[in-house]
Amino acid sequence: MIRGRNKHDEDASFDLTPMIDVVMLLIVFFTLTAQFSGRETAALDLPRTLGDPTIAKDVAVVFVDVDKEGRLSSLGQPVELTEIVKQATPPAGAKAGIDVVVRVDRAAPAKHVNDLAKRLRAAGITRWKLATSGEEAAGGGS
Numbered sequence: 847m848i849r850g851r852n853k854h855d856e857d858a859s860f861d862l863t864p865m866i867d868v869v870m871l872l873i874v875f876f877t878l879t880a881q882f883s884g885r886e887t888a889a890l891d892l893p894r895t896l897g898d899p900t901i902a903k904d905v906a907v908v909f910v911d912v913d914k915e916g917r918l919s920s921l922g923q924p925v926e927l928t929e930i931v932k933q934a935t936p937p938a939g940a941k942a943g944i945d946v947v948v949r950v951d952r953a954a955p956a957k958h959v960n961d962l963a964k965r966l967r968a969a970g971i972t973r974w975k976l977a978t979s980g981e982e983a984a985g986g987g988s
Contacts, residue, residue, distance in 0.1 A: 908933045909977075912950040916958035927962075931969045946974040 910930055911919045918925050920933070934944050946966065950959050959976075966974055 906944045908944060908946050910946060910948050910962075912948065912954055912958050912962060914951050914953045916954065916961070918962070927965050927969065930966075931971065934971055946971055947977050948974055949977040 908930060909920055910925070913919070918927065918930070920930065930946070934946050948959070948962065963974075966972075
């Protein structure tokens with residue numbers, strides 16, 4: 847007896863379960879990385895000006911935050927100048943340098959920045975950068 851093939855037997859089905867698993871893993875990954883990146887920098891109101899957008903390649907960066915009261919922090923943790931100097935000193939024989947980027951709250955008096963600049967100079971760090979928000983101030987100047 848010859849059985850006739852049913853039309854429904856030829857339909858191929860596609861299992862969406864693996865695709866849903868991958869999408870869920872991507873959602874978890876991006877959610878976790880977004881939370882970690884937010885913890886690395888303190889919430890500071892940076893000066894509103896356009897800065898130099900160029901970024902040096904093959905250079906490590908040490909971020910130093912200065913709040914309104916002049917307290918120093920790095921990656922959200924309080925830090926002393928000696929720790930900053932250790933981080934900013936390249937290892938012997940290293941080809942690439944280390945940049946120090948200072949992020950200062952706009953409400954902080956200039957005295958804090960001047961004091962930090964003097965202390966960095968005394969510690970042997972002569973090149974550092976001041977971070978800006980990258981947006982032009984409203985009611986702009988010249």
